[in-house]
Amino acid sequence: MNAKLNFQKLRIIVNSRTAAKKKIKKCFYPGCNEKSINSHILQRKGILDKISTDSHLWTFRNNHQKDELEFKRLGLKKAFAFNCFCNHHDTELFKEIETTDIDFTKYRTMLLFTLRVLYDEIYKKMLFVETRELILDTNSDLFDKEDLIRDIEDGKLAISDLKRIEQKIILDLEQNTEHFVFKKRDIPRIALCVSTFFTYDTTEETDKAEAELGRKLDRYTEMFISIFPYQQGNILMMGYEKIDEVKVKDYFDEFFIEENPELCYMKITNLLIFNCENKVFGDQFYNRKIEGIESKYIEATQFMLDKNNKNERTSFKINFYDEDFKQIFSALKFK
């Protein structure tokens, strides 16, 4: 595509995204009609401020103006922020985890961390769908309409999966049922935060299951992960839906083998690089683990998004805690 057409195309994307953002402004809590406010996916006090410098953190994001992945140092107001709750729900609902003395032995604590991220995921998917619907409305022939329609359908399916998880969380909160399995472990301080859902199933597994069924799967297996600084070290917290127990237990439990922390560190390093979007880094982490090899992170992300890669759980011998991490990671061959 020539430069002028490409510029027009990017302008339509950016404008549609801005318009879509303006359309999503209500609090996400079921039944609430209040206007949502800007808040953080993980609390600022006691968590984000442990790794930020001058109230700034590094983000890894898609620059929509250029359609390029980039690392960018952002102020805390923008980094790890979302617009999902009204003032009342943001304060009241999360009171128990907005303290410097969080009770991690409680099921409810894990549930609240999960709920917060869940809404952020729903927000992102809604923005994705709305943006594409607005692009479709422009009738511009710069876009492949079938691609847009497929993206919209996939996005809507993902939202309904997330909404099903939302209903279970709300039920657990209100009726003390337990639809999820959560685990937590302490890991050494590392200047990063991640909080996200990721799909356990690989494309290979999904294709195979759908071929056997003769139709699309009703749901994917979603997992939750959160890593954040707390007190002297970091917390690793993960969860899955109980109905997926048989399928995911072995994979999941490997993160929590006390006598083998190396395996845990390798697994989180792979997940963070290849499968998690929602992450922020402190200056210290950026300087030691990213600076100078930014393009390798971009290459890794593109490798995972490549349609020919059907095994998203591929893992490499890499570990953020390794002194030589930068060298080892840069030497990896992805093809």
Ligand SMILES: [Zn+2]
């Ligand atoms: Zn509300």
